[in-house]
Amino acid sequence: MNFTFQSKTKTFMGSKCIFNNKNEFLKLGKKALIVTGKSSGLKSGALIDVKKILSDNGIVYEIFDSIENNPSIENINDGKTIVKIFSPNFIIGIGGGSPLDAAKAIAVLATNDIEPIDLFDNVFLNKPLPVVAIPTTAGTGSEVTQYVILTRHDLKNKKSFGNEFTFPVIAFLDYNYTKSLNSELTIFTAMDAFSHSVEGYLGNRSTVICDFIALEAMKIFGECLQSLQNAVFNDVIREKLLYMSYLAGLVIIHTGTTSVHSIGYSLTYFKNIQHGQANGILLPEYLKINYEYATEKINKILVATGICSLDNFSTIIGKLLPTNVSLSKEEIELYASIAVEQRSISVNPRPLNKEDIKLILSKSLND
Ligand code: NAP
Numbered sequence: 001m002n003f004t005f006q007s008k009t010k011t012f013m014g015s016k017c018i019f020n021n022k023n024e025f026l027k028l029g030k031k032a033l034i035v036t037g038k039s040s041g042l043k044s045g046a047l048i049d050v051k052k053i054l055s056d057n058g059i060v061y062e063i064f065d066s067i068e069n070n071p072s073i074e075n076i077n078d079g080k081t082i083v084k085i086f087s088p089n090f091i092i093g094i095g096g097g098s099p100l101d102a103a104k105a106i107a108v109l110a111t112n113d114i115e116p117i118d119l120f121d122n123v124f125l126n127k128p129l130p131v132v133a134i135p136t137t138a139g140t141g142s143e144v145t146q147y148v149i150l151t152r153h154d155l156k157n158k159k160s161f162g163n164e165f166t167f168p169v170i171a172f173l174d175y176n177y178t179k180s181l182n183s184e185l186t187i188f189t190a191m192d193a194f195s196h197s198v199e200g201y202l203g204n205r206s207t208v209i210c211d212f213i214a215l216e217a218m219k220i221f222g223e224c225l226q227s228l229q230n231a232v233f234n235d236v237i238r239e240k241l242l243y244m245s246y247l248a249g250l251v252i253i254h255t256g257t258t259s260v261h262s263i264g265y266s267l268t269y270f271k272n273i274q275h276g277q278a279n280g281i282l283l284p285e286y287l288k289i290n291y292e293y294a295t296e297k298i299n300k301i302l303v304a305t306g307i308c309s310l311d312n313f314s315t316i317i318g319k320l321l322p323t324n325v326s327l328s329k330e331e332i333e334l335y336a337s338i339a340v341e342q343r344s345i346s347v348n349p350r351p352l353n354k355e356d357i358k359l360i361l362s363k364s365l366n367d
């Protein structure tokens with residue numbers, strides 16, 4: 001048995017966990033830059049709580065609350081300007097995957113004299129500032145991963161970087177901060193976490209310990225499925241979804257993602273389909289096309305989630321993620337040619353060529 005497993009992020013889970021562990025902030029210094037979205041910090045209640053802790057403990061702070069969804073390198077450059085002038089000791093990211101990824105990118109730029117575009121070289125002279133991550137969605141797992149995914153308008157795509165230094169040092173997981181998410185975003189982000197667990201489990205980089213964690217995440221997804229279908233979320237379900245997202249994050253630290261994410265990026269970039277929704281829409285066809293190559297594992301996914309068949313899964317996804325978007329032949333051609341170049345296509349259980357990707361896209365959106 002061969003595997004490496006590491007989670008570099010000290011993680012606290014539970015209601016009010018930031019108040020119960022406020023000393024963690026004090027250990028990081030006297031000056032903090034808060035990086036958050038336009039509304040998520042406020043709507044979730046996390047920003048008010050963090051501001052109170054910082055003020056009560058004499059930590060000076062500034063807030064950069066202009067992080068876009070799927071942040072672009074231009075957006076990150078604005079953060080670079082602020083961090084260089086303010087010169088904090090640490091960064092606090094509050095929000096969904098977009099602000100958390102942005103916080104990690106800004107932390108690297110704070111200590112290195114490079115341009116945002118150079119982040120993708122993934123080699124930094126100096127260690128980034130420490131990042132505290134407080135998720136307000138339950139989907140990306142970004143609070144514990146090394147990845148930063150940014151929009152590259154020059155490439156009309158999303159690109160990632162991340163290495164052993166870009167993990168947040170601390171994550172606070174409090175499901176109360178996800179209660180202000182509407183049903184749609186709750187479902188979309190849950191699908192992202194589910195997709196991470198499925199892709200991590202089926203991809204060629206899976207390991208015995210990640211499989212164990214991924215199956216647990218899928219089981220929890222199965223326990224939440226009825227609530228997702230009814231669009232009713234009590235505290236127990238909110239907490240389960242956040243835990244699932246965390247577990248799936250632990251998986252992709254080691255396995256990365258596969259073709260669902262590579263193909264989904266074009267749906268987000270060109271069609272403005274939310275990240276988790278894009279992945280969820282593609283998942284049924286991804287499972288079908290891989291079935292022959294990973295039969296035993298895909299059957300285990302069905303058992304773990306309590307879904308009776310892949311056709312049943314397609315029906316569930318059709319109801320959970322209805323979309324009016326359909327794709328022209330030219331769009332399918334373009335998205336497939338972009339996806340086939342992505343590194344993560346090669347870790348797929350079945351080797352996928354451009355024609356396979358075109359098939360996944362047309363069956364997922366046009367059938
Ligand atoms: P998001 O883009 O961070 O946020 C989506 C929307 O939800 C935004 O409008 C946001 O508002 C709103 N929102 C967030 N929390 C809320 C709350 N508690 N109440 C009300 N509204 C709230 O969505 P996401 O799906 O969490 O993150 C997607 C990004 O993460 C993508 O860029 C994706 O590529 C990346 N990602 C990263 C990793 C990783 O490991 N690093 C993994 C998967 C995905 P605001 O606009 O005000 O923020």
Ligand code: ZN
Nearest residue numbers: 140192261275
């Ligand atoms: Zn994702």
